[in-house]
Amino acid sequence: MNLKPSYILIALIAIIFGIGPLIGLYTEYLWFDMTGYLSVFTTIITWRIFLFVVGFILIFGFIYANISVANKKIRDILGTDNEKRTDIDGFIIPGALLISFVFALSLSGQWETILLFLNMVPTGLEDPIFNQDISFYLFQLPLLEYIRNILFSLTIFVLIFVGLIYLYKLEDILAPQYSIESDNEFQVPKSDIAESISKIPTGVIAHISILFGFLLLIVAFTFYLNRFDILFTQNGVVAGAGYTDVNVTLPLLTITAILCAVVAAAIIANVRSANLKIPLIGLTVVVILILLTSFVPSAYQQFVVEPTELQLEEPYLEHNIEFTRQGFGISDVKIKPFDYDTELSHSTVENNQDIISTLRVWDPRALMSTYRQTQQIRTYYEFNDVDTDRYHIDDEYRQFMISVREMDITELDPSARTWVNERLVYTHGYGAVMSDVSAKTNDGRPVLSLQDIPPRGEFELTNPRIYYGELTRDYKIVNTDREELDYPRAEGNVFYQYTGTGGVQLDSISKRLAYMLRFGDVNFVLSQYINDDSRVIYDHEIRDRASKIAPFLIYDNDPYPVIHEGRIVWIIDAYTISEKYPYSQRYRTGAGDINYIRNSVKVVVDAYEGSVDYYVMDEEPLIDTYSKIFPDLFKPYEDMPEGLKDHIRYPSEFFNVQMDMYRIYHMTDVETFYNREDAWQAPREYYRGTTVPMEPYYIITRLPEENELEYILMQPFTPRNRQNMIAWIAARCDEPNYGQLVQYEFPKDRLIYGPNQIEARIDQDPVISELFTLWGQQGSSVIRGNMLVVPLENSVLYVEPVFISADEGEIPELRRIIVSTGENLYMGLDIETAINVLLGEEIVDEDGEGVPIPQDARELAQQAMEHYNRAQEHLSEGDWSGYGEEMDNVRDILEQISQLIPQTDVEMV
Template identity: 40%
Template structure:
């Protein structure tokens, strides 16, 4: 093969390779644009895409131009060196094959080499930052925070929206200058024949020295700017007692940065003057002073101040800065306007007060989401390919009552199709959507210990006054694959007896495949020719991708953070998802980061996203206009965000205080409720989130939703709450509530208990349950081989001026995944009672005339008591135990539960007779 042919083959191969890259990357970009267009977010897509593109091009062009212009200045000495390479008086660095390289150098070739080298370096560095477009857009659309920092008295918007942009420009400028300086220094060294540092002074030309000096001056001025920016960055210092600038930072580091700033400026000016005077002693002395000052003011002096001035009297020195940290942290996490009230504990709870708070009692959550999810899956998945991803908690007006409910969508999980059914047709054209949901009240249980459903089965049976006209779920939490809806073969809708019902999609979700070109592009995007070959795909078919709601919102708004628990809502007969979104930053001065990785130190739940489960449409509502970050994003993406007032009222009624935010705020507040710097420093009153006993394991208590009347209020409302205990004790000291209803949405209230009164904490109640001999005996009996006792969430329920504790008990066979709610434990004051239902347990607490039995529950006075001698009772107990084991093996849970209850009564009689005799 001749050389020309080889070059031609190489060029053709390169062209084909570049073409394939353009085609495949172009197909992704085009299909993403179609996806955004279908959602009505074309402006958002173009803003993100072209801002990122133009910035990369701009950085590439600036880097290329700067490097190329500097390289052109080295062209003349390099060409002169090339011409004189055979001169005996010139000592060449090149020998052997190096001579060929020198012979190859011409002015034209050198220009091309410089240009292509500059382009490669320029565009290599243009791809360093993936998030630059976010930084630039926020800077160009910045919104003032109307709050200033306590050190420089500058609006916080400078630190959050401008400083990251300046830091980036400074960083890229320094990288560009250093890179250019290294490249041209190497070229000048080669062209001058320098072979050691000692020869540089004599062999480097004046042109080379001047060029290098100018670049050094430029670097020095950038370094001076770096010192200036570092002054502001001191407000993020982790050095002191708390996050933010400490005494040492302000009185030592800040002073040092100011001195270094002027030293570097002076050195830069001297270098410029030296271009004409050519005296290097001053420069060397200046550089020496700079290095020495950097060491002294960057390390030695701050260390001395910290050790000899701060540490001997740390509280007095750091007190002011601790106060800054407390104030700014509370503002950053939305805790500065929290309402604090005293909980006037009276402990006068009685049956009448219970009846007066019936709405609260009827909405106490007896079902824990973990065992309930297992129950859902056992009872209501109905087919192997259906799956309930999780259990959500919400509230509805049902049959005229305000009810707290638990619900879960029935989605299609394609991975659970049989191996033979894992075909492209089934996964793309047939099993396209889930169907329906299940819903149950939080407090109702059947006689078998199972949830009493408001909505269940396929097709959905709605037993209350809720509408469910369209139960199809094309967009959910398990919809991870693309599908093509409305096709000739029809989509599987739902099973009905021994046959299946099919349907064709008639919504607006997805992109319509109404042209051959679109089919071709998607065939390239998903690397599948079936888009072009399948007869079932028509011009009316619609391809749906990015269907997982978690992925979906992140594709549209990658600049937001998202709550981990999107939840399903029934509204106007249709299904919607509500996804909480947060604006966050790690640039809030003096605010304590949420963890050691400094992920963020500012958060607002300013955006609520409503996603149609059928059409996939998304509405981004800004509900907090007081959040400057949200306002900034609204300026950048005007087609994406809507005002919160535009949200439909029926959807607004289902907004809830997000749990992730509440957990973050409660953890911060457990420390930052101490506003006195001295108290904060000594951690005298630090709180903690208590533990609870769940399924035999001690875990950190999760916040929980409840419908209740807050103290001093006369209307029940849906709140999220969590108790606090002292850091070193288990008694309860306070509880926090996040309000969700109406105009009170987003308000936080902390109720403090009197310090002179003991209020049992969750773990103390758990211990009292464990120490109750009657309850312990029953739990031991239930925990025998073949069954497992699950202790659910312990709920702390404030009622009027008293505290009630409720914990459900579930029984689950080791061979089954069907937990059943069997008992409810209630504690109040010094009493702990366990009964079959919450109402019976409450009667056992407040009605002394009712007899307690060994399960801690109660039995009515006329309930049958089993008589007999000790021998008869022992024989009957053994018989009941044998029968219960047979029922367990057969999976007859109702009979198993009944036999255990009878066995329990026999054992009680046996114990009583033993004590009497």
């Protein structure tokens, strides 16, 4: 049998390009089997293969059938003996195979859309226009739109493909006749276009008519689906269908869909008469209708609706408000008044000492520099970020900063970056650093609750090794004949052999060959260090790892570590999202535009074993549907270990999205919403010379009318384009109230200072600003940390830490705490002293002697400023001796200020 060269070429390409995917498929099988989620892998791959095969057969069958029809009609026209052979003959079938492959590949990529459709869970909620269950838009409509798209694209391709076949094969019949004029050499056709069209054989017209008719049926289906798309429009004042959409656009789309179907039927019926006028007239009508649907609604909106917009749009604005609040999970926010008291009383402070003692005075941005300078130990360790969490320690509820020490081999000396070191020796990070958010040493350093290598402190970390974290992305091979670096120490490095179950065991030559091909590394086969007990660990960046198992979830950008049962585990918040929630306002995220989001899943990843567990937090339609598709993937929240339940928190990324929507959609009155009368915005705070938006923050506090301390995520709000504070919202993180959103409204008849106004008052305070100026000289800089707005019963306390940092080798030191009640403001060495002075209390040392803090500090600061100004005068005159003397005086006064409050214990009398 003689094979055509084109077929041989296709076979060779398939073999060459097929090896990689097959190796990838095999190693993915091994990886999923190791993680315990093989059923997820087999479900996805089975459906992908099934859809590819079925899609390829159907699509190739459709293309081949049209090719066969075209060839048959050509033979009928020309006769079997006169059929013309062209250059494209050898490419028709290979081209059809290639196109079928591409379309089938696209179809296999829609496994998720199809499985969601087949397993959809009804919501029990209907939209107000079409009365469809919301599940229709979440699960059915995306599939219908994909089917429309693939059919439209395929039909267009077949029309072009068949048209080219006819043009090439019937060139002698379809080509126009030419004549040569005597005056020049130009050729002109003897006949006009209409005459050329009339030469098209009726069989060809019939075939093309059927394809055009089918295409118009798809267009009719498109207009039918576009009727539902009006619920997702984002034009005008209404997100979703407005007055014009319902009363003008919807009827036009319905009429257009019907007429397109009628024209399609007429064109298909044209097979018998083969009259070209019918499809031309039909296409003209369709084009006119499409133009009408394009400009008539906008004209109607401008000239009819806008003059009385609020009245006409009122019911649709109600839909928009209701469904947006549902889509973003902000419809159940509890609203409570905050009976604000401008005075912070002594009794309030005394009754809330447990809150004050655990207030976060450390800014994560400043603390990161301190951790890196003092606790990274070696260049190959790295702290990725600083997270906050809370723990129960000795019957106290305390908040801590925590950061884990991960391995970063990019910082190794280049001469040490050998294959053995990078893959076999430097395999894991080690330990973590923790510090109390409210404590500092006398010299302004954090009080470390967990530190050093090996770890020591208040927390017991029996297995501090981190094989799975936020930084490492390169594969590692563990449990080899070459020991891994465990941690360094002065008398020599300590080495270790991995004993966990993470990674794929390389216990056969086939596995080693497979990974050699996957990673392009021949050392999998050649290295004498690798044995049958060795394991290759890859995909150990925790977000990538979780996403590989469940790619249909969206993962939070800030996983956080937890010390649990002597080891480090990671908690990642995962979300279900959609852009198909009717009447909901769209919101732009890194994952695309969305109008529905839920924090449905908490993902727990063991830093040593790499095990991944998915716990369902919120039963909602999307996660319920995914649970039907993957019954072995998700676990109920009740199955989460009790110790980990104490560390779940409301995710700030999710809260940010909700609050961005809530600043507008807290308004439920239509007229107020329409006029944006009560729009909010996040306050701004000062950081490193500029103002930045104030991010939500975690604190331990006691909510008004509550008795127990609890961990909350909090966001203050100010009116739009104003700086006074109007409300604050708490997301509760502790059981049994986890997930509740509570809005506390300030009275509208009085001024409540916003964070930026307090920042302005700090800048305007002469003593503080003078000290900042002095501290910011000669290679140092002043860093003002996060400002916290702390509710204490019916009062508000503003707290801002002040750090001093050298410009070189930055290790920020916490030197002062600024506190304010709005009316009064004071900067002290620690928060307790600052609050006491703010309240006008007398501070005494342990000998009972009074410490006159406020006045002395101000007098000394003023003296320091005077000496500094005189020093500048000497400098401008070139008097270096006088300049030096005055700067020595400045230094002496600053030392007096720093020692103003005795380093012994003080108490309030």
